[in-house]
Amino acid sequence: MxxxxxxxxxxxxxxxxxxxxxxxxxxxxxxxxxxxxxxxxxxxxxxxxxxxxxxxxxxxxxxxxxxxxxxxxxxxxxxxxxxxxxxxxxxxxxxxxxxxxxxxxxxxxxxxxxxxxxxxxxxxxxxxxxxxxxxxxxxxxxxxSSPVVLAVNTKKVKEPINSYNDLLNPALRNQIVVVDDERPIIGAALLATGHSLNSTKASALKDAENWLKRLRPNIKVFDSDSPKTELINGECSVGLIYNGEAALAIRQNPDIKIVWPKEGIAGLTxxxxxxxxxxxxxxxxxxxxxxxxxxxxxxxxxxxxxxxxxxxxxxxxxxxxxxxxxxxNIPLDKIKNSELIGDLGSALRQYDRIWTEFKG
Known part of the structure; x- marks a missing residue:
């Protein structure tokens, strides 16, 4: 949010x-x-x-x-x-x-x-x-709490999604809406490549940057204001979006389901x-x-x-x-076992650079 x-x-x-x-x-x-x-x-x-x-x-x-x-x-x-x-x-x-x-x-x-x-x-x-x-x-x-969650239209997406790495599937080209918010999206990239979502290590950030380059063709929309809209109207079949928005999307379209990636929640606050x-x-x-x-x-x-x-x-x-x-109503074990987004201090400059270049 x-x-x-x-x-x-x-x-x-x-x-x-x-x-x-x-x-x-x-x-x-x-x-x-x-x-x-x-x-x-x-x-x-x-x-x-x-x-x-x-x-x-x-x-x-x-x-x-x-x-x-x-x-x-x-x-x-x-x-x-x-x-x-x-x-x-x-x-x-x-x-x-x-x-x-x-x-x-x-x-x-x-x-x-x-x-x-x-x-x-x-x-x-x-x-x-x-x-x-x-x-x-x-x-x-x-x-x-307003975490970023992974919402999937199960009627449109036939292959199972269990990991953030599954979002790299070429079949999802131009099908994903993500919040215009660098921390949870870069966080997903860090988790997908085996790092902490708050990592400031150069090697971890390089891994995340390369992962995001592979994800970019699959992203159709960056939207923090109303990302549920793209899911509800069918413009996108997958979303990394705020949980309140996902909840409202599910009310409108029961084919939309929440998936809990094995790596954990990428945007917990x-x-x-x-x-x-x-x-x-x-x-x-x-x-x-x-x-x-x-x-x-x-x-x-x-x-x-x-x-x-x-x-x-x-x-x-x-x-x-x-x-x-x-x-x-996110399961409590998902909350308890997920890493919270933390302040990065001056290291956030590197996140800003990665995000700017990623969005193009």
Whole structure:
């Protein structure tokens, strides 16, 4: 769902935002007004687009009398830059992906959670907890996951696909849609050639580059906005696409199936709820996070946006449409045993070069 950029771009974002005086789309006004009971009347939520339904924010207000004003960002780096350019005083809760959490901790952009105020943390599946980017979940609560999965129209593709290497089959020429997102696609190439999807070794990247050259004739479309469309209309028969998009494609065409390559998931990320450093509304921020982990609220989120839901308590409430859709309801062993996309630092320049040359 999310285009993964380099943390090196943060400095550029910060410079631009500072030059503009911290203004721009999505800017919010700090809120300090409180009710007679001393509770804030509004908190500010910095979130990805199309990831939290307004109905859930409205139900939180109905229950607690607190308005949640949501502003959106389109990349982790945009979000971080905004926080560094004065946004710490504008937001209370933010949703970073796993690969930037360590950087955000080091930059003092998020603060440790008050877990006593988040009892619904117990609702999260263990496969999503205690991951390497935040041991013990000191700073983060898993919100959703949006991995890139392999979707195949089994009516059109007769030969079995069990590996990323099967995508090199000449019979698939001009038949594949992939997300316009370098990390999961180069990640698939690295996994296919026996390497870590986060490898920075020159020999591994050379192997991946050569593999991608062999794959290129089979790719018809690069599309991150609506890759499901090419699968639904039959323009493509195979897709390496975000799981929420694949889930929607399967709803439209049951001939589309999810395949789990033996090498593992190439684009696994976990998006997290975090409290912004220095918030004046810590109590309300924790209350909101806890509410989003409530089974009914979590179900309402997945009803609208069918990404992978880590909330075990919500699963008994989720619709049969969601639970029976393997693109949404990804088996926990696939999550637990797959490598997460990580930050590459300066090595991402090599990925950028490979991607640019690959796309032509």
């Amino acid at each position: 999310k285009r993964l950029l380099s943390l090196l771009t943060v400095a550029l974002f910060v410079a631009v935002l500072v030059a503009l005086g911290g203004c721009g789309s999505g800017a919010t006004t700090p809120v300090s007004t409180t009710s007679k009971e001393g509770q804030a009347k509004q908190i500010n939520f910095f979130q990805w687009t199309e990831y939290t339904p307004q109905s859930v924010l409205d139900s939180f207000k109905a229950k607690y009398g607190i308005t949640v004003k949501m502003s959106n960002f389109s990349s982790n780096e945009e979000m971080m830059a905004k926080l560094q350019a004065g946004g710490l005083s504008e937001y209370d809760v933010v949703v970073p992906s796993n690969y930037v959490v360590k950087a955000m901790i080091a930059l003092n952009l998020i603060e440790p959670l008050n877990k006593d105020s988040i009892p619904n943390l117990k609702n999260i599946y263990g496969a999503f907890l205690n991951r390497s980017y935040d041991p013990g979940n000191k700073y983060c609560v898993p919100y959703m 976990i998006d997290n709820l975090c409290v912004v450093k220095g918030t004046k509304h810590e109590k309300e921020a924790n209350l909101f996070i806890n509410y989003l982990l409530d089974p009914e609220a979590s179900k309402a989120i997945s009803d609208v946006y069918p990404y992978t839901n880590p909330n075990k308590a919500a699963h008994s409430l989720l619709s049969k449409t969601y639970l029976d859709n393997p693109a949404s």
